[in-house]
Amino acid sequence: MSESAVIGPFGASTIGSVKVPGSKSHTNRALLCAALAQGTSRLSGVLFADDTEAMLDAIRLLGAEVEENRRDLSLQITGSGGCPQLDESTIDCRSSGTTSRFLLPVLATGHGAATLDGSKQLRSRPFAEQVAALRSLGCDLQETRALGELPIEIQADGLAGGEIEVAADTSSQFVSGLLMAAPLCDEGLTVRLVGTPVSRPYIDMTVEVMRNFGVEVNKVDDSTYVVPPSEYKATELEVEPDATAASYFFGAAVITQGKVRVDGLHKRSIQGDIQFVSVLEELGAKVTWGDRFVEVEGDRIGGGSFDLRDFSDTAQTLAAVAAFADSDVEISGIGFIRAKETNRLAAMTAELSKCGVEITEKPDGLLVRPNKWLLRGAVINTYDDHRMAMSMSLLGLRVPRIEILDPDCVNKTFPEFFDRLEELRPRAQERSDVAAVVAIDGPAGSGKSTVARRLAAELDLPHFDTGAMYRAVAVAALRAGVDIEDADAITKLAERANVEIHERIVIDGVDATEEIRTPQANQMVSVVAANPQVRRVLVQRQREWATGLGGGVMEGRDIGTEVFPDALLKVFLTADLSIRAERRFNESSDQTFDHVFEDLKRRDQVDSTRQDSPLLVAPGAVIFDSSGLSVEDVVSHLATIFRGLVDD
Numbered sequence: 001m002s003e004s005a006v007i008g009p010f011g012a013s014t015i016g017s018v019k020v021p022g023s024k025s026h027t028n029r030a031l032l033c034a035a036l037a038q039g040t041s042r043l044s045g046v047l048f049a050d051d052t053e054a055m056l057d058a059i060r061l062l063g064a065e066v067e068e069n070r071r072d073l074s075l076q077i078t079g080s081g082g083c084p085q086l087d088e089s090t091i092d093c094r095s096s097g098t099t100s101r102f103l104l105p106v107l108a109t110g111h112g113a114a115t116l117d118g119s120k121q122l123r124s125r126p127f128a129e130q131v132a133a134l135r136s137l138g139c140d141l142q143e144t145r146a147l148g149e150l151p152i153e154i155q156a157d158g159l160a161g162g163e164i165e166v167a168a169d170t171s172s173q174f175v176s177g178l179l180m181a182a183p184l185c186d187e188g189l190t191v192r193l194v195g196t197p198v199s200r201p202y203i204d205m206t207v208e209v210m211r212n213f214g215v216e217v218n219k220v221d222d223s224t225y226v227v228p229p230s231e232y233k234a235t236e237l238e239v240e241p242d243a244t245a246a247s248y249f250f251g252a253a254v255i256t257q258g259k260v261r262v263d264g265l266h267k268r269s270i271q272g273d274i275q276f277v278s279v280l281e282e283l284g285a286k287v288t289w290g291d292r293f294v295e296v297e298g299d300r301i302g303g304g305s306f307d308l309r310d311f312s313d314t315a316q317t318l319a320a321v322a323a324f325a326d327s328d329v330e331i332s333g334i335g336f337i338r339a340k341e342t343n344r345l346a347a348m349t350a351e352l353s354k355c356g357v358e359i360t361e362k363p364d365g366l367l368v369r370p371n372k373w374l375l376r377g378a379v380i381n382t383y384d385d386h387r388m389a390m391s392m393s394l395l396g397l398r399v400p401r402i403e404i405l406d407p408d409c410v411n412k413t414f415p416e417f418f419d420r421l422e423e424l425r426p427r428a429q430e431r432s433d434v435a436a437v438v439a440i441d442g443p444a445g446s447g448k449s450t451v452a453r454r455l456a457a458e459l460d461l462p463h464f465d466t467g468a469m470y471r472a473v474a475v476a477a478l479r480a481g482v483d484i485e486d487a488d489a490i491t492k493l494a495e496r497a498n499v500e501i502h503e504r505i506v507i508d509g510v511d512a513t514e515e516i517r518t519p520q521a522n523q524m525v526s527v528v529a530a531n532p533q534v535r536r537v538l539v540q541r542q543r544e545w546a547t548g549l550g551g552g553v554m555e556g557r558d559i560g561t562e563v564f565p566d567a568l569l570k571v572f573l574t575a576d577l578s579i580r581a582e583r584r585f586n587e588s589s590d591q592t593f594d595h596v597f598e599d600l601k602r603r604d605q606v607d608s609t610r611q612d613s614p615l616l617v618a619p620g621a622v623i624f625d626s627s628g629l630s631v632e633d634v635v636s637h638l639a640t641i642f643r644g645l646v647d648d
């Protein structure tokens, strides 16, 4: 068991396709129905993970014969047909909510005694609503530890059935379990839902799978299901790929602004979580619905308000994606996910906050107010919740130093998650249009120059300081006495001046290395840099410069967005405003710290909102907060990312 997993940023947009495992929810319903059926069922595309192993063990205990073919993900299950015979055994549901909530009512229809138990985590999840419903049918249940929680002892002697009410606003699993047990009741069962049901598509999935196994469920109205007594019949069933598992890869496409296709899914999926794709589309992603695939292409993403009551398992994925949005993202309708593997609202709020995301926990959801400039790496607690590990990993695709604790918790539903994610890592060899450039952009004081110079040395590549070019034009204007506001005259100077930028900066044969850094030059350069005509001339020259030398490490403000949007590796280097101010203050202390601080704040504002080539985080760029890190650390991280892109 590994203690932690560090997710290395991709450094560029990912393009690829992924196979995700079978749906946990679909698998566990099919396993139970097959075990209750007479005859041999054949299931394909099955998920083998902790939650489904729990169900497999349980149905074996109940007498089902299971033949496994793990290599081709298929199973043959010969069911015992009808109500189960119980032999006083304890059924360990591990941490599986579906296994426990599906089994409890089914056991109640049997004969004999059994105890239902699970992990410490499952013992803390609610069962009271289902226990109450079963007691109202005359079932003898005893909680041996705490009311409404596992372990629960069942003394079963069949169920006559009739009519019951069940609270459906905590978990739809209560309803699904009762529905699956319903045809085994002597008189059948009418199930009335109380409260606004959560995750309704999962109830629809239950009805659909029961139908596949020959059992009819009549939905009389939105809150009433009538199930006559009947028998499950063996069948063949293809389990769908897991739409929730797919959400992480669609999230990866959007976060890295790339393109990811997930095989085997389609619009008519019986999984409610497929609706997550439409949320991404509303945020600005491009979606292609194939007959047997879904493809999501990321673009810049806006904000919006989304009610995820029907597909709450994707709420954590959405919160992670929201960290990269351009405006606020509100997720509502999901107060009930506090009772999942962990309190998911509190957990997501705590962990995203550590990464610099402004996030607020609301009574029924989350509000994310994103600012990409502030994202930073952190050590992430996963609370024994597979979805915490998988969703928070997505931040690591663009933010260095995201370390996921207890990564093996993904085994609950997706043991190969980290391998599949790694397979999406972009490779330079597979990208025909790529420029051999490392683009480093960022605000003043972020450490760009030092990092770019050292990284170039480390990777043995040329280094280009594009800021020096703008400075050289300012100095040429100073020398020639040209009015800095005269845009045409400055543009002519930019076209004509012979600027050499190596160890020393030489303008028209005269060394200007020190001259370009004088306060006077500092003042003038922002006017020069705001001149669109000058920018056009210099950007063209920068492209020729880098292309002529076969690439290199290029630093500036618009390298990843404007000069080389197809750079091999794009980086947005940032640091806390106060740390940047301190760095600048230490370089030259002829101004007070407060003055330097305020000046930087103003420049951030001007740089990021100016009309022409504002300082923005380039699509897919690594967002690297260097606060508290040494230059060596930053350089070594970036060198590793670079090598990951170019190595075979």
Ligand code: DC
Pocket: 444, 466, 467, 468, 470, 471, 525, 526, 529, 555, 556, 557, 558, 559
């Ligand atoms: O990075 P620096 O301080 O040397 O940059 C000098 C000025 O040029 C600063 O105002 C930002 C501007 N600049 C720019 O607009 N685009 C670049 N690619 C590089 C610098």
